[in-house]
Every structure is written in C-alpha cells, then in structure tokens.
Amino acid sequence: GQSLEQPSEVTAVEGAIVQINCTYQTSGFYGLSWYQQHDGGAPTFLSYNALDGLEETGRFSSFLSRSDSYGYLLLQELQMKDSASYFCAAGYNFNKFYFGSGTKLNVKP
C-alpha cells in the first residue's frame, strides 16, 4: 500500500503553535485528510484538502502542496486537551485510503 510519513512525536507548550507534517506518495493521490485520536478513543475528522492551499477551521488549519506531495496540520493556541495523536490520511484512486502511523502531540503547561 501507499506509505505516509509523519513525525512520531511532538511536544509543545500551552498557547504555542505546532505544525505536524505529512508526506505521501503521489501516484493516484487525490486528497489528504487529518484525524485526531485521543487515547482509547475513536478517530475524529479534522480537515480535508483536495486542492493546494490552506483550509482554516478555528484553531486548526491544514495545508496541501500537491507539487511537493506534502501537507501539514497547524494547531494554534494549543490547549491541554489538544494532547492526542494526529493522523494524516490520503485517498487514492480505486477508493484506496491510507493512514499515516500518527503523531503523538504532548502539550505541556
């Protein structure tokens, strides 16, 4: 299957800004999603990019550059409750869908 690369762990302090990067394989790609998962919980959808550029939803933004096969999730004004794992997920032709291995975000006071 297609592989997505994202950092395994990121640590930041409350109130800060953090960027979680994701690179993906280009062949057959059509869109990149981001999901949040708290320990023991189900993943919840955060955002989706099919076109280049920035999508903003409150404190969270997501960016896609198709030419660079790269995207990122930007979290602003970090709060303790943002401590979770964040997964990028890429959709490909023939309805295939692949998740990255996840980035664990630790928010410290």
Added chain:
Amino acid sequence: DSGVTQTPKHLITATGQRVTLRCSPRSGDLSVYWYQQSLDQGLQFLIQYYNGEERAKGNILERFSAQQFPDLHSELNLSSLELGDSALYFCASSGAGGTYNEQFFGPGTRLTVL
C-alpha cells in the same frame, strides 16, 4: 457520539477461533469502512463497502472477510485467529455520495486473542 455503533466493545477469545464484529453506520450513510489498529500503531485500512457492494480492499488478510447487508449494517469476520490479530477494530461510515473526505468512526471493538 458519531452515530456509528459497533458491537461488542470487547472480545476475548483463543487462537484458532472465529469471531464476528458488527457495525451499524450513521443513518443515511452508504459507505462502511473497516480498520485495524494495533497497539500504538496507525490505522490499517482493511476493506470498504458501498451500498452492499465491496468497493475497495486494503491490507485485509485472507482469514478475514466482511459483508454489508441490505439494511447497510456490516460485519467483519475474523477466522483462525492468531495472537497478532489482537487489536482495536474500527468501523467508519461516510456520506451517501461515497465521498470519504470525512469518515465517522465508531467506538471500536477491542479484540484480545489469548
């Protein structure tokens, strides 16, 4: 609450056994996806159904099978279970258009194989 339900929440069984996991999608959703998440791992896409038909296959083992019924609920069957099959199994559903830019996940079934 995503509106997706999964049963059972927990399942403990022995190697070599067979189990069935059940999923009911959100009302109106035609697509159902199954994922496997091993400890501290990402989500492995297993299979997708759309309105009763298999639409896409991911890394699903031959020992595993699934189906989607006319009422749109889905079942994932795992047979000849091995210790390595212990994982959290998630079901997700998405909208009527089959779009999967946003999937709604159920709470998962935690399978433990002893």
